[in-house]
Amino acid sequence: MARLGFSGRVGGRVERVHLVSLGCPKNRVDSEVMVGKLREGPFTLVDEPDDADVIVVNTCSFIQPATEESIETVLELSRFKAQGARKLVVTGCMVQRYGSALEEELPEVDHFLGTGDYHRIVDVIRGDGAPRSFVSAPEYLPDEHVPRVNSWSKTSAYLKISEGCDHRCSFCIIPALRGSHRSRTVASLVAEARTLAAQGVLELNLVAQDSTAYGRDLKDGSDLGVLLRALAKVDGIAWIRVHYVYPIGLPDGLLTAMAEEPKVCKYLDIPLQHASAPMLRAMRRGVTRAGQERILERVRAAVPDLTVRTTFIVGFPGETEEDFAELCDFVRAQRFDHVGVFPWSAEDGTHAATLSGVVPEEVREERQRELMAIQQKISRAKLDARIGTEMDVLVEGPSEDHEWVMCGRASFQAPDVDGKVYIDDPPDDLRSGQIRRMRVLQAADYDLAAEVIEPR
Numbered sequence: 460m461a462r463l464g465f466s467g468r469v470g471g472r473v474e475r476v477h478l479v480s481l482g483c484p485k486n487r488v489d490s491e492v493m494v495g496k497l498r499e500g501p502f503t504l505v506d507e508p509d510d511a512d513v514i515v516v517n518t519c520s521f522i523q524p525a526t527e528e529s530i531e532t533v534l535e536l537s538r539f540k541a542q543g544a545r546k547l548v549v550t551g552c553m554v555q556r557y558g559s560a561l562e563e564e565l566p567e568v569d570h571f572l573g574t575g576d577y578h579r580i581v582d583v584i585r586g587d588g589a590p591r592s593f594v595s596a597p598e599y600l601p602d603e604h605v606p607r608v609n610s611w612s613k614t615s616a617y618l619k620i621s622e623g624c625d626h627r628c629s630f631c632i633i634p635a636l637r638g639s640h641r642s643r644t645v646a647s648l649v650a651e652a653r654t655l656a657a658q659g660v661l662e663l664n665l666v667a668q669d670s671t672a673y674g675r676d677l678k679d680g681s682d683l684g685v686l687l688r689a690l691a692k693v694d695g696i697a698w699i700r701v702h703y704v705y706p707i708g709l710p711d712g713l714l715t716a717m718a719e720e721p722k723v724c725k726y727l728d729i730p731l732q733h734a735s736a737p738m739l740r741a742m743r744r745g746v747t748r749a750g751q752e753r754i755l756e757r758v759r760a761a762v763p764d765l766t767v768r769t770t771f772i773v774g775f776p777g778e779t780e781e782d783f784a785e786l787c788d789f790v791r792a793q794r795f796d797h798v799g800v801f802p803w804s805a806e807d808g809t810h811a812a813t814l815s816g817v818v819p820e821e822v823r824e825e826r827q828r829e830l831m832a833i834q835q836k837i838s839r840a841k842l843d844a845r846i847g848t849e850m851d852v853l854v855e856g857p858s859e860d861h862e863w864v865m866c867g868r869a870s871f872q873a874p875d876v877d878g879k880v881y882i883d884d885p886p887d888d889l890r891s892g893q894i895r896r897m898r899v900l901q902a903a904d905y906d907l908a909a910e911v912i913e914p915r
Contacts, residue, residue: 482519684712774823
């Protein structure tokens with residue numbers, strides 16, 4: 460959960476805004492666009508909701524627990540209306556998913572904005588006569604001219620390269636929430652990257668619902684490889700990492716750019732979801748285990764020392780012990796660097812929610828624990844093998860977990876989802892935002908300890 464805030468003058472009155480952003484990095488970019496638009500308002504940021512005149516909650520609704528968190532957050536913040544806040548605005552995926560039904564369910568909320576309408580944020584805050592709900596078809600796609608405030612880190616930023624998805628996986632609600640796939644142009648993304656670099660950003664994390672499809676709709680020859688090579692030319696940017704790559708249809712240009720461009724991290728986030736043929740068919744993934752193995756063989760052959768992150772769903776309707784055993788075997792055989800495992804949840808509006816053979820919740824959770832225990836051993840062995848090796852580390856700042864310790868990330872560690880590097884006995888000149896050469900001293904299940912190698 461990210462909390463953002465700012466204030467400004469409206470009608471002779473200073474307006475203070477507090478914004479809470481829930482969910483994924485893509486949602487966070489939407490929140491940063493809203494912050495940019497509000498700052499132009501202008502409004503004034505406040506860190507605490509009890510200081511705010513307006514409270515905005517950008518919701519997530521990808522899975523049921525995210526919806527529940529969104530509702531709980533809205534209800535928690537609604538109490539500040541009794542303490543002086545004049546408006547509560549709810550935006551994002553939950554609004555797009557449930558539409559006007561929320562008006563009756565959440566009478567505390569003054570305005571609702573869907574995923575295609577968050578750019579209206581200034582209008583609904585300023586206008587007392589604005590409609591209560593804006594839930595149009597999700598077609599909005601911001602460009603480099605739309606103001607955006609990078610709220611995450613002075614040296615790292617997410618760059619949303621496209622919006623929406625054309626796949627129809629049976630478990631996923633995203634196409635209904637975000638619409639069909641639509642790409643930003645290479646020129647637009649390069650322009651935004653230059654703006655971020657001018658602000659001190661060193662690391663770009665490219666995000667989308669389906670990064671593999673980038674450029675197909677532009678019909679100008681653009682693809683992910685073309686984009687990566689263009690971004691690599693931006694002065695000041697040191698690392699570029701790609702997230703959310705659909706396994707089918709990976710362009711050759713992506714792999715050659717990753718292998719040849721020093722700024723492009725040899726890191727691929729490629730959600731696979733399962734390995735058993737019955738499960739992959741039921742999930743409508745359009746690939747078999749053998750097909751996934753060929754894809755993995757191809758990308759690893761094309762990009763030496765590639766780091767692979769993936770995600771899996773366990774307890775999908777109809778998943779047998781044999782299906783789960785095959786998934787475990789697949790994970791052991793492939794030895795992924797990073798794995799996320801999620802127990803299936805029934806989502807209204809998805810085909811999977813209509814399927815029979817629902818796996819009991821306790822079985823789903825046990826399978827999640829079992830698969831993560833397998834991956835934990837793999838991760839520990841891979842990190843143990845790095846002891847004594849050297850690597851570049853992006854210094855992020857003081858550790859939140861250990862006083863007097865600095866921390867950072869190597870290029871094979873994505874923000875928020877992978878491990879960290881804890882820096883032993885940091886030298887006096889070590890600063891946030893530096894990329895420094897370090898030697899690995901120790902390994903844990905997911906994290907590393909390293910020391911700075913002083914220049915000779």
